[in-house]
Amino acid sequence: MASVEQIDGTGPSGEDGVRRRDFINIAAVSFAGVGAVAVVLPLIDQMNPSADVLALASTEVDLSAIQPGQAIKTTFRSQPLFVRQLTPKEIAEADKVDPSSLRDPQTLEERTVDGKKQWLVTMGVCTHLGCVPLGAGEGENRGEFGGYFCPCHGSSYDTAARIRKGPAPKNLEVPKYSFTSDTAILVG
Amino acid sequence: MSFPWAEQYTPKHPVMQWVDEKLPLPRLVYNAVGAGYPVPRNLNYFWNFGVLAGLALVIQIVTGVIMAMHYGANDLVAFGTVEQTMRDVNAGWLMRYAHANGASFFFIVVYLHIFRGLYFGSYKAPREMVWLLGLVIFLLMMATAFMGYVLPWGQMSYWGAKVITGLFGAIPVVGEPIQTWLLGGFAPGNASLNRFFSLHFLLPFVIAGVIILHIWALHIPGSSNPTGVEVKGPQDTVPFHPYYTAKDGFGAGVFLIAFSILLFFAPNFLGHPDNYIEANPLSTPAHIVPEWYFWPFYAILRAFTVDFFFIPAKLLGVLAMFASILLLFFLPWLDTSPVRSGRYRPMFRKFWWILLADVAVLGYCGVAPAAEPFVMISQIAAAYYFAHFLIILPLISRFEKPLPLPGSITEAVLAKYGKTDGESAAVPAE
């Protein structure tokens, strides 16, 4: 009797029969588990940025209208982007500071493109809690270091947009960008 | 729960013991769909559809919540956001097609579940409450499906909303104010779209709640079975788990294969092309048809073409359409035969098949253009539908002579295997 059931693999008794039965049940349940995981993947992936959002992941900015000492506020990935043409005086002020004395040590060279030191491109997002600092618009408070000033908690940035005073831990972020011509940059 | 020999929940792991003491939720699940629920051992595959309907609801809620993440309930953008979901959102096409076809599959399994109940007399005492709650679920499903179909704001969405809310306009005096109130305007618009979206999101959770009541009511007498003979002792039942979980697992596999074939290879087969045209209040589609699961009811609505003295035909159609569903609430008291299962009721069984064919004919007339000969066919078919439930069933339960019933479920099972399974019968001889 046992031998017959071992052959058809469905017998209720006999060592091999029992083991094979368990194996099939385990296999069936594991397959269901694998299937469930495979279904969950697209359910998670659908929350990632969609194709139309990713298509706007890079922004072109025209610099031709920005005079020395002026800044513009535009958007990059739905967040404010500051583009500023520094005056020679502002550059000198930034260079004067010893980087090692800063909270987030960086020189102006490290924060700009080689040979285009006058063009300061930063995110307009305070590194403290994400407010938009003042200073890009005409007549706005630039804070005591002449760069940007965040009104939320009083972080002050200098002319190279480095954090000098207040609670912010880092300098304003410089996004990845490149010059497509003398007067245009591609951000992102 | 229902039978004294039901297995008791005895958690072995100390954590589970601790949880069970504080909140006996594991015990509840164990008794509802676990080893603690004894089920007749002779259920056939038609008893799979309850669990499959539950699975369909889960699919609808999951894909629906996701669709809502990408949807804009505003008449200016709704159509575009659905298209954007299809094109730009990661796996968005999958979510949308799964949701649209999931609705159809929900109705397919629910209709099979209902016709199972009609054939095997599942609505009879002591399970009347199970049947009534099931009908409530069915009504909620119809409302949810209708409002969901409006959301893509295509031509069929718009004109469907207009026609269905127009049904209320047939009610004398208060009809038109009700229609305006339902729509929040004089025609479907942004206000209608927003309220339909809100309710379409809410109702599935109400359905889930009524399903819990439906299962609760079922567990008091326990499941019915194909013989219709009540459970007599432990030899008649098996624990729900693993016996019926295994069977439902296989059923779910078959269901998902059928669902996938439609979803991946003919996702628009059950839909209407006109709903890929953005809603246009200035142009009506050549003929307006609802989704397939409403076709039989739509045919009954349109079957009334002659005024009855002071009652206009349009109002009669509306009344008949609602009556065609509401009469099912009286079914437990219309069919008074003491025998449950159609297996042992030769006359009842013939009429059940006629009813099935009749509903199919009504469905066909519902999608056909409102022209002859379809109107005439739908009139005869609708007349049979009402006669079946309101006249024929009460009469046959009175005059029919049922076949002899088996003494018990076990006896029926033994008879089946004794007759058909010669190989197994030979085993003891070995």
Place this chain on the structure above:
Amino acid sequence: MVRIGAFLVGLFFAGWLFISFLVGAYSYVTEPPANTVEHEFYLAPKHVSFSFDGPFGKYDKQQLQRGFQVFKEVCSACHSLKFVAFRDLEALGYNEAEVKAIAKQWAIKTPSVDPATGEPSTREPIPADHFPKPFANNVAAAAANNNAIPPDLSLMTKARKHGSAYVYSLLTGFTDQPAELLKAFPDAKTPEGLHFNPYFPNLNLAMAPPLTAEGQVTYGDGTKATVDQMAQDVSAFLTWTAEPKLENRHRAGLATIIFLLIATGLAYMSYQNIWADKKKAAA
């Protein structure tokens, strides 16, 4: 009580339906419904086979590019394609730079705002933009097209039954009105400004035949641009615009069904195993 009430209600509905049936049948016999010209002369779409038919179907990228060219040079003058973005064209086999160039050189410009004056203005489309519409609004579209608004084509092949074949049949189906038609339905003469096409549901449409001559476009890949070829190519392109994820869907579908067949087979064996004792015991 319930049964008596039910009997009366049942009698009322069934009886009145039967009377309605008799009324309908009487008028059906005495005044049979008149035949309509649409019923007699409308033709179902022609049979045409495409590479994307069937469960293993894939788009033919060369054909889609040719179809896009037909759309660009012929259809786009009047028809919008508002749900499709230039960036989507990468699926046709164009690279990023080519897509950028296509967008930049597109004849219709994207509406925009003059940065200096704030006046409405236009700019060159970028790949992230959707195809700009040829008419600013429906009024302009109707005014320029003899009161008929050219429909958006993004979803055309899904908005008609057998859409791909329908578009192909419509484009190749323009003809003169058959003499039998005018003999049977003298009132059905195609009105001034409309064009007879038996594949159009009410037989006369406002669009003039758009594909008229061989070589109307010059294909870059050397394919001979017959009217039939152009119609097939643009139908394929419009199938892609309506269902851009068709290939993903077919791929995912095959994998899912193979997986489910195995899983269901295992579930069946497991089910049989678990029930084996009960079935043996019954025997």
